[in-house]
Amino acid sequence: MNHPDALRSLLELVAQGQLSPDGALDKLKYFDFEPVGDFARVDHHRTLRTGFPEVIWGPGKTPDQIAGIMAAMRQRHLVVMATRIEPEVYSQVQAQIPDVQYYRSARICAAIHPDFAGVQYPGTIGILSAGTADLAVAEEAAVTAELCGFQVQRLWDVGVAGIHRLLNNRHVIDAADVLIVVAGMEGALPSVVAGLADCPVVAVPTSVGYGASFQGLAALLTMLNSCAAGIGVMNIDNGFGAAILAGQILRTAVKLNARAD
Secondary structure (H helix, E strand, C coil): CCCHHHHHHHHHHHHHCCHHHHHHHHHHCCCEEEECCHHHHHHCCHHHCCCCCEECCCCCCCCHCCCCCCCCCCCCCCCCEEECCCHHHHHHHHHHHHCCCCCCCCCEEEEEEECCCCCCCCCCEEEEEHHHHHHHEEEEEEEHHHHCCCCCEECCCCCHHCHHHHHHHHHHHHHHEEEEEEEECCCHHHHHCCCHHHHHHHHHHHHHHHHHHHHHHHHHHHHHCCCCCCCEEECCCCHHHHHHHHHHHHHHHHHHHHHHC
16 A cells, blocks of 8 residues: 555554544545556556456557556456457566457457456346447447456347348347447447447447548437437447446446345
């Protein structure tokens, strides 16, 4: 723990009855970070505040910086994840962290402790992609959700150009507690799915499409203008953010059920 004097003072206040344990926990949520070299300050207590640990954004960082941050984080976290990692960057990270795993389709690398239990939360996140070209973003969402402890069911290549493919897989929609729907081109799939689903739909536009799709802007606007209710829209290509939002929805349901009990 950094700042031992501050921590000792905090514990003394609890021992003296001047601060409640809950009050101390609230202060600790904003207490701990760890410098890594001269380029990063790892936020170890993000899990206490938000439910999920800090995740490393790969682009713009060198392989040495990514490896250094992962090495620091894995001392305290069962899963340390880095996103948007290209194969050549992964190879250089693996040279420093040999047991790091790589999810090529998702462009995610992760250091996973043997004690990681896998599925930790109730509920299912269903993830649908409109086309095969959307898989990188859809897999980013799927792998992120799984590494965060959620059960995932995938359904790929069910876009509206062949809508019978979606309708023949209604069981995936019906079984999901939250749906992530990934689509490029005109981005119509989330509207169709939301008209069939009784759960929240997280829509993710992708930058897939011809020139008039404006690198995902057309799909983004379609999703924002959907006439179907119950859709939340992420930024273009943000599969990671969609998974975290879906996870927060499920975690909120768990908290509400616990209060009811």
